[in-house]
Structures are given as C-alpha cells and as structure tokens.
Amino acid sequence: MPAIEVEHLHKRYGDKVAVDDVSFTVEQGEIFGVLGPNGAGKTTTVECVQGLRRADRGVVRVLGLDPVRDRAEVRQRVGAQLQESQLPDKLRVREALDLYRSFYRNRADIDELLTDLGLAGQRDTAFHKLSGGQKQRLSVALALVGRPEIAILDELTTGLDPQGRRDTWDLVESIRDRGVTVVLVTHFMEEAERLCDRLAIIDSGRVVAIDSPSGLLSRVGTEHRVHFRPLDPLDDALLAALPEVTDVRRVGDEVTVSGPEQVLQTVLSALAERKVRYAALRVEQPTLDDAFVSLTGRATRTATPPTTDERSS
Numbered sequence: 573m574p575a576i577e578v579e580h581l582h583k584r585y586g587d588k589v590a591v592d593d594v595s596f597t598v599e600q601g602e603i604f605g606v607l608g609p610n611g612a613g614k615t616t617t618v619e620c621v622q623g624l625r626r627a628d629r630g631v632v633r634v635l636g637l638d639p640v641r642d643r644a645e646v647r648q649r650v651g652a653q654l655q656e657s658q659l660p661d662k663l664r665v666r667e668a669l670d671l672y673r674s675f676y677r678n679r680a681d682i683d684e685l686l687t688d689l690g691l692a693g694q695r696d697t698a699f700h701k702l703s704g705g706q707k708q709r710l711s712v713a714l715a716l717v718g719r720p721e722i723a724i725l726d727e728l729t730t731g732l733d734p735q736g737r738r739d740t741w742d743l744v745e746s747i748r749d750r751g752v753t754v755v756l757v758t759h760f761m762e763e764a765e766r767l768c769d770r771l772a773i774i775d776s777g778r779v780v781a782i783d784s785p786s787g788l789l790s791r792v793g794t795e796h797r798v799h800f801r802p803l804d805p806l807d808d809a810l811l812a813a814l815p816e817v818t819d820v821r822r823v824g825d826e827v828t829v830s831g832p833e834q835v836l837q838t839v840l841s842a843l844a845e846r847k848v849r850y851a852a853l854r855v856e857q858p859t860l861d862d863a864f865v866s867l868t869g870r871a872t873r874t875a876t877p878p879t880t881d882e883r884s885s
C-alpha cells in the first residue's frame with residue numbers, strides 16, 4: 573500500500589483556485605518532494621493530506637485512511653512540522669515534548685530524540701530563547717514525538733544559515749533511515765536535488781512533472797557548458813570544428829563551448845595542443861533549476877535565502 577495517494581485534488585478559497593487537479597502517489601520509505609514557487613499550492617495540498625483542510629474534489633488516502641473521516645487515526649500516524657511553528661514563549665523544550673508526546677499512543681524516547689536532534693543541551697531552555705535553527709529542530713522533534721510512519725516537513729530550512737541547512741538535510745536523511753516516509757515541501761531546488769527520491773513539481777495549482785531528480789534532469793538534456801577566458805589568440809572556428817562540440821559563443825573575452833559531458837576534456841586537449849593559455853575556467857552542468865525553468869517556463873527562487881546575520885549586515 574502506498575503511504576499517500578492523491579487523485580485529482582481540487583481546492584479553492586473563494587474565487588481563488590489554490591489546487592487545480594493535483595495527483596501523486598508517495599511510496600513508503602521514500603523522501604518525496606513537493607516543489608514549487610510561492611503560492612503554487614504546496615501547503616494547501618499537504619494540509620488536505622493531513623485532513624486540516626477538506627478538498628472540494630478528489631480523493632486523498634493516507635496509509636489507506638481518509639484524512640478527514642479518519643482524522644484521529646491519521647494524526648496518530650502522521651507527524652507534521654508546520655511552517656513557522658510557534659509555541660508559548662516560556663514553554664521549555666522538554667515540557668513542549670512531554671506535552672506533545674502525551675497526545676500519542678506510540679511515544680518516542682524524549683532523551684533519544686533530543687540527542688538525535690542536537691537539542692540535548694537545550695532541554696530546559698524556554699522556547700523564546702532558542703535560536704532559529706534550534707526552534708526549527710524542536711518543531712521537527714515535535715513532528716517525530718509520536719513515532720509517525722509519515723513525517724510532513726514544510727519549508728524546513730527557510731531562514732537557516734548554510735550550515736544549519738546542511739545539518740537539517742542530514743537530519744531528514746536520518747529520519748528516512750529510521751523507516752519513516754518523508755514528504756518534504758520546499759521551494760529550494762538544491763534541497764530537493766540533494767534529498768528527494770522523487771518529487772512533484774507544482775506550479776499554479778497543477779503538477780507539471782513527477783520524477784526522480786535525475787529523471788527531471790534528463791528531460792532538459794545533458795549538455796555541459798565550458799566557460800573560459802583565452803589569454804592567447806584563439807580562433808572560435810577551431811573549437812567549433814572539434815568532435816562533440818555543439819556550440820561556441822563569445823561574449824566579451826569569455827568563450828563558452830557546449831557539448832556532452834566529455835566536452836571539457838576535448839576543449840582542454842585542444843587548448844593544450846595549440847598552447848593557448850586560459851583563465852577563469854568553469855563548467856556548468858544542467859541543474860534541477862534548468863529543469864524547473866524548462867517545465868514551467870519561469871524561474872524559481874534558488875538562491876540561498878539570507879541568514880539573520882547576512883540580513884543585518
């Protein structure tokens with residue numbers, strides 16, 4: 573039985589269509605990404621999966637259950653880390669976990685959870701004294717305290733610094749390694765590429781593709797681009813005549829040569845043979861970002877979001 577099945581889901585808020593015919597299946601034990609720009613309908617979709625919102629049309633099954641009709645059972649078996657989770661300021665980490673743990677019949681060992689999430693030193697710290705990354709990790713701990721079979725993690729790394737983001741990625745992998753199915757809602761390509769076994773790209777309430785990261789990449793081709801600045805005279809026609817080279821362009825003093833993966837070796841050999849020195853060599857390969865742009869016709873936000881420190885400087 574799949575962990576989650578969503579068929580022809582529709583959801584509107586008044587006149588606004590938030591989810592417009594979304595279908596996907598999440599298999600047990602995988603990390604499944606729901607990827608898309610702001611306002612694409614990702615949160616609405618996972619809220620319908622959790623039974624927090626009732627779909628206007630379509631079918632949602634979670635572990636074979638109806639998340640609205642069987643809400644109590646779904647809550648026991650699905651852990652959710654919601655966006656911007658807030659707790660009372662004075663509540664201590666340990667107290668929050670004790671409280672949430674009491675809601676579940678399968679209860680995780682809190683000390684173990686605190687250690688796994690790197691919060692052992694904060695067990696007596698009040699919520700408002702935690703750093704952004706610690707709050708984030710506490711919200712993940714709260715999602716796991718009922719030993720869920722599925723964990724839904726929404727915008728997990730937004731606002732974290734690069735190190736915090738990498739730590740969180742390790743954490744997500746360790747959750748999956750415990751046998752928990754993970755649904756990861758994100759608008760960061762790098763995160764999806766690194767973590768997800770498969771992902772659904774959602775845009776304007778519709779699924780535009782479902783595939784593995786490498787499957788999505790292969791849809792945009794495998795062309796590599798070699799950029800460099802020649803320091804000696806170089807005839808572009810020479811490069812264009814090389815086997816494998818599909819395109820040569822020059823913008824200012826930078827030359828860009830396109831071709832399959834081996835094109836780098838071809839270009840380097842040609843430059844060495846003709847004793848052409850070069851600088852600023854770099855190779856670009858297709859990314860999930862390119863796949864997103866080619867599937868949706870528009871760019872997404874891929875830049876690392878500013879950390880608190882970067883914002884204030």
Ligand SMILES: Nc1ncnc2c1ncn2[C@@H]1O[C@H](COP(=O)(O)OP(=O)(O)OP(=O)(O)O)[C@@H](O)[C@H]1O
Binds near residue numbers: 588609613614
């Ligand atoms: N409660 C609501 N009432 C009215 N409109 C809403 C409501 N919640 C979401 N929307 C609208 O529905 C659309 C989808 O929103 P949703 O939050 O599901 O998208 P999202 O992909 O999760 O976006 P984000 O990445 O910004 O969280 C957006 O246009 C949003 O403005």
